[in-house]
Amino acid sequence: MKKNYLQKVLIFAMSVAIVGSVFTGCGKSQSSTETAATAFTEKDPKEYKGTINMWSFTDEFKSSHFIEKFNEVYPNIEIKLTVIPTDNNAYSTKLSSVLASGSGVPDVFTSEVANVNKYVNTDYYENLSKAPYNADEIAKSEAQYVVDLGRNAEDKSIRALSWQATPGGLFYKRSLAKQYLGTDDPDEISKKFSSWDSLIATGKELNEKSGGKVKLLPNYSEGFVVATGSRSHGWVENDKLVIDDKMMEFVDNSKKIRDAGIDAKFNTWSAPWSASMAGAVDGTNVLAYALPTWGLPYVIATNAKDTKGDWGLAKAPAAYYNGGTWLGIYGKSEQKELAWQFVKFFNSKEFQTWDMKTNGDFSSMTDVSKQFATTDDGKNDFAGKQNLAKTYNDIIPSITGKLVTKYDETLNSKFQSDLDLYVSGEKTKEEFLQQFKADVKTAFPDITVE
Incomplete structure (x- = not known):
């Protein structure tokens, strides 16, 4: 974990x-x-x-x-x-x-x-x-x-x-939200993040008001866990590859995010990604990170010890866990x-x-x-006294654990690496899909790929 x-x-x-x-x-x-x-x-x-x-x-x-x-x-x-x-x-x-x-x-x-x-x-x-x-x-x-x-x-x-x-949401920096979005209230920020359209619109607003110095996300790929959490189908059903509609929405939204210039292009787990939690990296600040429960104490607090109290948790466009x-x-x-x-x-x-x-x-x-x-025990000092347990409890009923397959470790990785070629402009959407399907077939000949 x-x-x-x-x-x-x-x-x-x-x-x-x-x-x-x-x-x-x-x-x-x-x-x-x-x-x-x-x-x-x-x-x-x-x-x-x-x-x-x-x-x-x-x-x-x-x-x-x-x-x-x-x-x-x-x-x-x-x-x-x-x-x-x-x-x-x-x-x-x-x-x-x-x-x-x-x-x-x-x-x-x-x-x-x-x-x-x-x-x-x-x-x-x-x-x-x-x-x-x-x-x-x-x-x-x-x-x-x-x-x-x-x-x-x-x-x-x-x-x-x-x-x-391990339910997840979007952890955001309160000071940046207050300065550029006019509020740091978790409920209000959750409204701005309630759908992919509103999330992208918020990213554009942030970009405009900050003169391009503050990006919505460190990387478009932060949305991957949100997309997989909102699916109705796992990767493989009855030995057949299934690409859920929510994953294709993620593909389209990833391209929109990158083309709008609202992600910082800091790859997840990279040094810039970690450093951006503490402050600007090469002049660029990041507002929000898609992380689950353990993200605050073990990732954000580790990488940004001096930002205690400057974080809030908003709900993502869909319930997910990670x-x-x-x-x-x-x-x-x-x-x-x-x-x-x-x-x-x-x-x-x-x-x-x-x-x-x-x-x-x-x-x-x-x-x-x-x-x-339901008590003060759930209030978190690092998150500005927000009761994180209450938010997590609101998310959990919408999470399903029945979509995970034995193929996920490989297919998750290949989908993301192949998608990056499309988002960066190296492949078309059709070429990306062809590449992903070919990789699946190579990896798992027993899976029917159409």
């Missing part, structure tokens, strides 16, 4: 190899072959003893003191954490290798939204719906889209759980009882309340998020 998530530069061929070799034949659920689960004996947390090997693509279990918090309750379970970054697909490659060989697989491993669908639809993740886990009881209290993303498509069992929901981290247990782990204590801990009300207060994450548990949304 966090800034490791959705790095734009992915190794395409490597992604293809992973999907083609590791996951072939692993799509069936475990329901027809699984053995009866060993019953667990409930104990005092201090009585659980042993070691769990864990792999993750994010270091938050250490940097955000998650493991320390766990060990306050379970002092005799040692967590051996291995962090493998997502850069150059290193995490997916290494994890896929050990899963395929069955040697050196960690007891617990995380997955992100780009690849969670791959793992929950194989036997690599343990079925947590069955006894003695009974994870569906936990799921009753959690955001629906988060639970859906952790389910096996065939038997509907829960294979992975997450402690966080990122997230799911925890699952390896199906052949010999430490399933200890591993379940670990996974269960992060899906407890106590941990998620602490995490929201301490780290600024947004809880997947509806009771916890509602508590913050």
Whole structure:
């Protein structure tokens, strides 16, 4: 999750190899072959003893003191954490290798939204719906889209759980909004961002009033997550490529944004993109960034420490989410009882309340998020005392987690890189579409492309 998530530069061929070799034949659920689960004996947390090997693509279990918090309750379970970054697909490659060989697989491993669908639809993740886990009881209290993303498509069992929901909006600089748009009120700014047409019109207004010194967005590509969040169809349905109408609207709007000169051409995760959060880069300021819940504490606050209080959160033209981290247990782990204590801990009300207060994450548990949304606990100092939890809670009901496919990691990357050729004028719209379809066919010969 966090800034490791959705790095734009992915190794395409490597992604293809992973999907083609590791996951072939692993799509069936475990329901027809699984053995009866060993019953667990409930104990005092201090009585659980042993070691769990864990792999993750994010270091938050250490940097955000998650493991320390766990060990306050379970002092005799040692967590051996291995962090493998997502850069150059290193995490997916290494994890896929050990899963395929069955040697050196960690007891617990995380997955992100780009690849969670791959793992929950194989036997690599343990079925947590069955006894003695009974994870569906936990799921009753959690955001629906988060639970859906952790389910096996065939038997509907829960294979992975997450402690966080990650709805997103547009974080904007209050001082720039006040100076050039006449208001920094989140509700008023949300009206200006309520549709692509109004968003683009606001960008033109901003450009004109600032003499071109303030751009609406760092890059047109900020809208990608908004577009994917507003779709009715995933990339692949019944083994056929589907390009949702909302994605084609995004294509047209991306071209309008670039042609109108209202994006700063700072690529996401680049040095200028990060630096622009703190102030002007080469004389150009940026008003707004499309980021989810973790964007403020882990991206903006990291890159722009001195801008505390100068941020607001507006709703985007469509509800969306971005990122997230799911925890699952390896199906052949010999430490399933200890591993379940670990996974269960992060899906407890106590941990998620602490995490929201301490780290600024947004809880997947509806009771916890509602508590913050309706009290001063949800007010955020970095966002000018705005109750961010209330805005997030308004967004979540419109989010669906059922559109993610095992192909997304590759197709998202190719769509964006191919689209850039059209937006920059190197290809026509028709040539862009032809290129994308050809890339899909090359990557996944099993998908029907028309």
